Amino acid sequence: MPATTCLYDQVLSLLRQSSNARDLRHLKALAWMVTALVCSGRLSLPQWEAYVPSRARQAQSTERRWQRFLGNRRVRVKSLYVPLVLAAIHRWQGRRLYLALDTTVLWNRYCRIHLTVTCCGRAVPLLWRVLEHPSATVSTKRYLPMLRLAHRLLQSYPDVMVLADRGFANHDLLEWLSQSRWHYCLRLPSDVVVQGPRRHPVKVGYLWPPKGEARLYEGVGIWSEGRWRCNLVLAHVKGVEEPWAVITDESPSLNTLWQYALRFRVEELFLDSKSGVFELEASGIRSAPALERLYLVAAIAILDGTTQGMAVQLDGLRCQVDPHWRRGISYLNIGLRWLKGAVNKGRTLLQLIALFTVDPEPCFASKKAEAHYYDRIWFSRIQSLCCQPTPGQSA
Structure with a gap:
């Protein structure tokens, strides 16, 4: 045998x-x-x-x-895989479920859209779609059907948060998120116009705080018409090349930055599948x-x-x-x-279990990596500001 x-x-x-x-x-x-x-x-x-x-x-x-x-x-890919991943996360129904939305490009020809579940320092695939598209930037109509399907599949999970990078922040996505009642943490590009922090509309890039400072804005209007109002967190961490601008529907706090940082776990998934563990790029x-x-x-x-x-x-x-x-x-x-x-070697195959809701032993490749992980991010100054809608802007 x-x-x-x-x-x-x-x-x-x-x-x-x-x-x-x-x-x-x-x-x-x-x-x-x-x-x-x-x-x-x-x-x-x-x-x-x-x-x-x-x-x-x-x-x-x-x-x-x-x-x-x-x-x-x-x-049928979804019929074969979705029941497996739903069985693996069935213990998460009483906890917040973080879904990371991202894209990756293969051979400058195909774009794979990913919706993943973040878990224990990594991301596990939930849904995906492959397009013949040479760019990592895709239109909303390409991934909204995937989000709608995920919403139907996760009806028994009342607390879900979507995490996405700068290429996904747009009117259509925010409108869908408001209707679905899912929470979100989305990063904004520096050229997005916001209303409220200043007397006149201003680009996010003009609001960057100095290094080592963070600003929390409540009730900011986004884009030139100021149609969408949300909360904005700006942070310029020492040692980080580029500041962060993250919008959320929840109260702005430093926890917003921690939640958005969970999105980076999908990068490890891309590395595992493309060139790390499974070498997808060698498939031909x-x-x-x-x-x-x-x-x-x-x-x-x-x-x-x-x-x-x-x-x-x-x-x-x-x-x-x-x-x-x-x-x-x-x-x-x-x-x-x-x-x-x-x-x-004849080891015994263990009985498969559900995914951990809490990691019993975080992963660190070295003591230096552990020290860096637990090293606190210090801000010399944190400002919390409440923005008032300008005339003609909806509250």
Whole structure:
């Protein structure tokens, strides 16, 4: 019996319990693809041949099996993946759920829009879409359907906050967020016009505080017409090259900056999938629908590896795969190392658990990194100002 069969059986069992597939063959092919990805560490179809038992005598025959899956329109990505991630976050219903919205570009040709759940120093994919678009900046109509779907899926989660970078701050998104009653922390470009801090409308760039200072504005009107009123936090941290301008629907505070900073966890996810753990850029796939299905394989491997890593941590077995005295690698890497050990060293596959709501042991690669993390950001001056609407501006 092949050593990879135990891992394949667990992945297939997980898919059959949660996913909604039109054909059992889709689940079997997907389970083997996830198994081969975990073992090879590369999103490259030719690399998977050595990890999948088959009666085929030519490697090309095995590769065509994966190509047929990636090109099959009957394979519904959301039906296969969404039940898995919803089962993994079911313990979060009484806590705030942070969703990070971001984009990444592949080969200057394809743009992947991501909506992720931030958890324990990393981000886990929730929904994604691949477009044949050479820029990371996309119009609202490209990602609003994704947000609407997420809103329907997360109806049982009353406290959700959306985090997004400067390219997503626009009228349409704020209007949708106000209707959905989701909270938000969005970063503004420096050329956005705001009303309220000064007698006349002024660009955000003219309001930057000196280094080491922060300003909290309540009731600011955004853009030239001042249609949207929200709260604005400006901060210029020492040692940071560029100041931050973050708008939120909640009371402005330094906690607003901490919440927005959770968005950067999606950068680690991009690194893991593109060039770090799974090397998506080595796939050679040049089709937007095929890339969406290929990323399904990576998303399941990320979710499976993360939950397996958390199970390893919970059972006190981390030191078998992590050489640090305290946790020094992500739960994803812990889980992937354990899964590879199950294939190559006969380790027991652990029962998958839900994602942690609170990290029991934060990850630090060194004492210097830990000291830097806990080093407080000091502001020499913090101003809190309440802005009054100008004549003709809605309150």
